[in-house]
Amino acid sequence: MFTSALLEEALKRKRLVKQMREQLIHNLRVTYARLWVRIKGSNREPEWIAAELVIPILTLSAYVYLYKMLNAPSEYAGFVIIGGTMIAFWVNVLWNMSAQFYWEKETGTLEAYLVAPISRMAILLGMALGGIVNTTLRAIVILVAGTIIFQAPLIVNEPFTALLLFFLTIIALYALGMLFASLFMLYGREAWHTASLLQEPVYFLSGSYFPVKMLPFFVQLVASLIPLTFGLDGIRRVVILGAGIADIWLDIIALVIFIAVLLPLAKFALNYMENLGKKEGRLTLRWQ
């Protein structure tokens, strides 16, 4: 009697593990499918690739020339180039991650996602990974081109620290994008303005084109709510000033905290917004 109960329990556990494994594989396939669409879609049109490479260089060139005009030291060109490179990720997070569910709603594919037996987080993860792959390739080109054109001096003593900071920044940024995605999904039409609203102010607050420590204290306080601020500060110190992990450990801790908070918050927000959207009948509402 006791043995059969144990056997049944073991069988139940085995079934549960099998079920979880199947679910994991299923959702990994979802992630891969969304990643594939993102990579294929973003690289389908040569005009889009050219625009993503040329436009950031135009803007950062203007700021480099402004620093030159003011006789600032050549490291400032490096500041602008690193900032311009990382901004590519912020733009991607805003328009291709945060606003994505809004686009999906407009094109009618959001309904398909919602009725499919899949995790919404798996879709968001696929979008994020696809965005990271695409934007990293473009960011490398912007970085190399900017450095060559303006001969910005880079001193990298600890390349692995720079890579660690880079990946932590990217994960934190895309976690923020996942959180925004659910908000954008529900507030529809306002998404466009909201994305516009968040673009330039974040360039300013995160110190994309100048060291953030030069901003007034209360502005720095607001800036510390943005993961990009810490990422940019750390990466610049490692890549331009030759700093090591001992100098930027605070940036690393801040980014880890961002990730630990933003990822669960994104999952919670997604469930909450989906339920609210269902209740109010706004999930499939176009031209909202």
Place this chain on the structure above:
Amino acid sequence: MAVNAILRTIKQAIWVGWKVETNWADPLIFAIYYLIRPLAGLLIVGFIFIIGSAAGGAFSPEYFAFMFIGNSFFIYVVQIMITMSMLIHDDRAHYEVLKHIYLAPNSWSWYIIGRALNGVLNASISLILTLGFGVLIFQGLLGVSIQINWLAIDYSLLALSLILGIVCFIAMGFVLCGINIMTSKVQFMLTDYVSGILYLFGGVVFMPEILPNWGQAISNALPITYFLKTIRFSILHQTATASQMDLLYLVLTMIATIIVGALVFRIAEYKARKNGLIDKKEEY
């Protein structure tokens, strides 16, 4: 009668544009939207200026005013380009009304001009708010001296420069509309391309003389360069060259832009009609 019909079309287009672009939002929220973005742009350049000057060892108030005015009035370029670049795509693919506008008795060019004028209206709101808050932040909070004598502005020259510049930017917008009639792939990037090129070569935040020779040649061919020179002359009275010459160049480049804009738009319209692109629905 015909003039009345044209004016009515323009008025309705401005109204539609206002409704679409304000997203039926509360006027206060809309004003915040239209303030934050340009103000953030101005703050970026302003702080680059302050930090760069500190690192370079000299701060020039005259040059700060030069940058302040250039960056503020650049709003017209950005706003008109955003409006006109997205117009065809939105009306054709998103709201699906372009075919009806095309079929209406009046030329759709007047409708497009009306929508562009709505962009001008939005840009003017942004400009006033940005100038006000810019002065408040830089001069009031940060103690940066902005050497502008608001009572000594040559308002007639300012108004004339604004009108000529706006006509010029609307003509550029017609080129964007023409391109967007032919393709649905580039509407999102055209604004950034045009704004980026004009920002870099137009002498917006730095003097074009610092650019390499080929860059200066591009700068000399762009109407924005003369637009900003005449605007600055009317406000700051500090440009090296005579304003009459800049005004003349502005008129000449404006005429050239109008010719190019009209040509591109007419060719695009002809081809779109021939290839059935007026109501071609993509994406949505």
